[in-house]
Amino acid sequence: MASNDINLKKIQKLVKSGEMSVNAVFACEKYSEYAIINSDEKLIDLLLKKKVNLNHTTKFLLTALHAAIKEQKLDVVKKLITSRAEINLTRPHYPLFPPLHLAIYCRNYDITEFLVMSGANVNADISPTTFNNNNAIIHEGSDEVYSSIHLAATTNDSISGVEILQILEKYGAKFEVIKDQEYTLEFKAVMRYDNVDILKLFSKNYDNFLGISDLHGDTVAHLAVRFSYINILQYLLNFGTNINVINDRNSSLLDIAMKINIDLTLKNLIVDDSLAIIKLIENHILKLSVAGIFVSKKNLRAVDGDFFKSFHEKCKKEISELKSKRMSKTNFNYYSVLEKTLHGLAVGFTHLDDCFDEAEIFLEFPLYGKIIVQKLRRAFERKELVKNAEKLYDIFYMELPDLVIRNIFNHLSNVDLRLLSQ
Numbered sequence: 001m002a003s004n005d006i007n008l009k010k011i012q013k014l015v016k017s018g019e020m021s022v023n024a025v026f027a028c029e030k031y032s033e034y035a036i037i038n039s040d041e042k043l044i045d046l047l048l049k050k051k052v053n054l055n056h057t058t059k060f061l062l063t064a065l066h067a068a069i070k071e072q073k074l075d076v077v078k079k080l081i082t083s084r085a086e087i088n089l090t091r092p093h094y095p096l097f098p099p100l101h102l103a104i105y106c107r108n109y110d111i112t113e114f115l116v117m118s119g120a121n122v123n124a125d126i127s128p129t130t131f132n133n134n135n136a137i138i139h140e141g142s143d144e145v146y147s148s149i150h151l152a153a154t155t156n157d158s159i160s161g162v163e164i165l166q167i168l169e170k171y172g173a174k175f176e177v178i179k180d181q182e183y184t185l186e187f188k189a190v191m192r193y194d195n196v197d198i199l200k201l202f203s204k205n206y207d208n209f210l211g212i213s214d215l216h217g218d219t220v221a222h223l224a225v226r227f228s229y230i231n232i233l234q235y236l237l238n239f240g241t242n243i244n245v246i247n248d249r250n251s252s253l254l255d256i257a258m259k260i261n262i263d264l265t266l267k268n269l270i271v272d273d274s275l276a277i278i279k280l281i282e283n284h285i286l287k288l289s290v291a292g293i294f295v296s297k298k299n300l301r302a303v304d305g306d307f308f309k310s311f312h313e314k315c316k317k318e319i320s321e322l323k324s325k326r327m328s329k330t331n332f333n334y335y336s337v338l339e340k341t342l343h344g345l346a347v348g349f350t351h352l353d354d355c356f357d358e359a360e361i362f363l364e365f366p367l368y369g370k371i372i373v374q375k376l377r378r379a380f381e382r383k384e385l386v387k388n389a390e391k392l393y394d395i396f397y398m399e400l401p402d403l404v405i406r407n408i409f410n411h412l413s414n415v416d417l418r419l420l421s422q
Helices: 008-017 031-037 041-049 064-070 074-082 099-105 109-117 128-133 148-153 158-170 185-192 196-203 220-226 230-239 253-266 272-290 297-302 306-324 334-339 342-348 358-364 369-397 402-411 414-421
Strands: none
Touching: 064 074, 064 099, 074 109, 099 109, 099 148, 109 158, 148 158, 148 185, 158 196, 185 196, 185 220, 196 230, 220 230, 220 253, 230 272, 230 369, 253 272, 272 297, 272 306, 306 334, 334 369, 342 369, 358 369, 369 414
């Protein structure tokens, strides 16, 4: 019998009288799911009162909890969880999103938050292997069933993705970049969507994030170049990734970009992205070189020619301006931000609050502004970490000379400083 042929009042009457089981199923819907979809609060309450089996599944709508999540009905979700619907349910015969995964897939922050607060497993390992181990049938198109983090990361909407990932992190989700010398599926998803905001969530707990490499020596920057993730590559370069890094095949970032461009050209494919990546890397090499920051001979040779003279002169002009412009309330000029270490800047900013206007820096220094702002952000972050950790200074002082203590702080990573601050 089709659900649209069924009269809700008649169902209520039959259930009340006991003539119809609360766990009866239509062609593809259970009564509880039907009641949820049709927003019938009275029928939902009646079914709960009659102890309906909330964890019974149907082929299309799954459980009552799944139906409530799909319909984005937070009040019903709360009611079902309170009535002991299984919050971490997986289905034995079909690859099934647990309720949390479905809420994330639907991009519903409120339901996601409620589920994790109620005990949903944020690190559930839902994979084809899991289903196969349970003699499950993996249907065509269902060979990849993602983790909660993977689902949250696969979005072009930075805001919803970041918010959902933050709530998952708060309740213990593990943000792993690399495991067993391979980049994780979750991190690859972040890269694939070229999403810088979500990348930052993965990178913040790694002091050596820029230096992480896989089995083949490929860093995150290599990955960004290989798959033309231009937003992430731009961010990594401004953040300070090593432009001279090579992988196990002796390939630099520029080598990989050039090879991709050649391969695409030979195949008569569009090469716009690869050309943009090449230009981005070449310009960065020139900017570092003119600023007096070390660049390998291999990279210098790549930008040695008349073609690059115009950009080279623009860099020289801006460097001169950086050296002549002093940061307010400091003894530093803007060029010193490029040459000083992060710890040196952090110590220099000890008695200052944020003393720079990002928009003004971007406008005044269009070539080096983003590099400077990224370094200033990191320097002020480190300043706060050092300040919070200095409560241990007196303890160290009883045993060690002052200079030794200061050198210790100089070599502590941000992760170390966070631990000392706890």
